Amino acid sequence: MQRSDTLIADNIELIEQGVELIERLDDSLYSNTNPRYSISGVGSHFRHCIDFYDSFLSGFKSGRINYDARERDCRVAVNRSAATRKMNAITDGLHSLRLVDGQKDLQVTLENSVYNDSPVWSRSSVARELQSLLSHTTHHYALIALALRLQGFETCSEFGIAPSTLAHLKKAS
Numbered sequence: 001m002q003r004s005d006t007l008i009a010d011n012i013e014l015i016e017q018g019v020e021l022i023e024r025l026d027d028s029l030y031s032n033t034n035p036r037y038s039i040s041g042v043g044s045h046f047r048h049c050i051d052f053y054d055s056f057l058s059g060f061k062s063g064r065i066n067y068d069a070r071e072r073d074c075r076v077a078v079n080r081s082a083a084t085r086k087m088n089a090i091t092d093g094l095h096s097l098r099l100v101d102g103q104k105d106l107q108v109t110l111e112n113s114v115y116n117d118s119p120v121w122s123r124s125s126v127a128r129e130l131q132s133l134l135s136h137t138t139h140h141y142a143l144i145a146l147a148l149r150l151q152g153f154e155t156c157s158e159f160g161i162a163p164s165t166l167a168h169l170k171k172a173s
Contacts, residue, residue, distance in 0.1 A: 004102025007130040010163065012094050014137050015053070018046060019087050021144070021155060022080050029153055031078040042147050043077040045140045050076055050086045052136060056129055057093040060106070065129065066119065067110040102127040138162050 022030065025042070033041035040048075051070035059065030075082045104126045109119040142160035149155075158166055 004127050004130070007102065007127055007134065008094055008097050011130055011134055012091050014134060015087050015091050017159060018049070018141065019084050021159060022046065022084055025080065025153070027080060029148065029151055030080050032151065041077070042144050043083065045144045046083050047073065047077040049137045049140050050083065050090065052133060053090045056133060057090065060126065063104070063106050065106055065108045067108070068119065097126070135162070
């Protein structure tokens with residue numbers, strides 16, 4: 001099992017990677033949506049990831065995380081400064097986690113049926129949620145990288161690529 005400190009560090013590194021990219025973008029690249037390719041622009045993908053981390057951090061202490069009750073603050077999708085402020089707050093929140101928190105039991109709900117208003121809660125742990133956040137964010141970063149490439153902007157070569165894939169590529173070369 002991956003140690004909690006590594007999961008915390010990996011998530012922090014991923015969020016910081018996003019901040020670095022946002023700081024390299026101009027407002028147009030960040031907030032532009034092109035319906036020809038996608039209804040979500042780069043900023044919308046960052047906002048979505050931020051919402052998931054915010055849900056995790058706000059529900060962590062109570063032991064109940066409701067990923068469906070996200071803030072969905074539209075300003076974060078169009079304002080780079082708002083996004084970087086939120087992402088820096090997320091890294092602060094992640095830094096406050098302790099190793100012993102990794103095995104803390106949680107109840108989690110996400111993406112319930114549109115036909116059922118009652119949330120379905122599942123058992124999880126902090127470590128498992130950190131793994132999930134890492135994977136979820138990496139996949140959205142891959143979409144961000146693609147959206148930027150379609151607009152003629154290249155991200156760093158590792159942006160949006162899973163750590164396990166990077167390790168595999170390193171071994172294969």
